[in-house]
Amino acid sequence: MDLILFGPPGAGKGTQAKRLTEMLSIPQISTGDMMRAERAIGSELGKKFDHFMSQGLLVPDDLVLSLFAQRLAQDDAKSGAIFDGYPRTATQAEALDDLLKSRERKIEKVVSIEVPLEEMIERAVGRRSCQDCGHVYHLRYNPPPSPDVCGACSGSLVQRKDDTEETVRTRFDEYLAKTAPLLDYYGKRNLVVPVNGVGELDLVTTRIKEAIGVS
Ligand code: AP5
DSSP, X not given: OEEEEEOSTTSSHHXXXXXXXXXXXXXXXXXXXXXXXXXXXXXXXXXXXXXXXXXXXXXXXHHHHHHHHHHHTSGGGTTOEEEESOOOSHHHHHHHHHHHHTTTOOOOEEEEEEXXXXXXXXXXXXXXXXTTTOOEEETTTBOOSBTTBOTTTOOBEEOOTTOSHHHHHHHHHHIIIIITTHHHHHHTTTOEEEEEOOSOHHHHHHHHHHHHTOO
């Protein structure tokens, strides 16, 4: 199955993708995670990503397309993937269609996770991630055992640089201008299933499973 988890910053795409990946036995492909990993090793590419990410702007397509294509070509994605945060522009959506078509695959569903703006901001600002294992918490909704320590591996928890209120608002503006129009692109093919993203994590997972028809 090839599935897009669609939604604005803080909608819960990454959290839900990780849960679905175990249930569906297909990988999560998150361009945001890949860019942060590149930035963490301090590569030239990572520095270019950082320039845009730290301002809350989308990274230009020419830097994203090959990064994504290389990941999709890996063995674990040969029978499907959950796309988290990709595609985000019309160019990326068309490139994804072409890549899948060349493998005789196509997008089966676009799960659009809907959350009001003020909640998205609260979620992003309260998010903490483990810098060792990547586990994601929220200080209020999904709290770690201690504010600075990961419950899964005892690593240190950090706040993402782009999780300030001001940057989240810029990310949301980018989403509205460049990414939200893709709902029309996929809507014309009847692929979009809206899901209410407000509520307990398990409840949102159940709604997504119902929307994509898995038990
Ligand atoms: P990316 O990393 O993709 O970020 P995003 O799309 O802005 O989404 P987030 O990771 O902020 O949120 P999420 O929906 O995954 O929510 P999460 O599950 O973590 O992109 C970052 C940047 O990289 C972009 O701004 C851009 O610069 C660049 N980039 C990436 N991909 C790109 C592309 N394709 N093209 C161009 N540029 C690209 O949840 C958020 C918080 O809420 C967590 O703390 C979580 O615990 C909590 N939470 C989750 N669900 C619930 C719930 N139901 N109730 C309460 N709390 C919840």
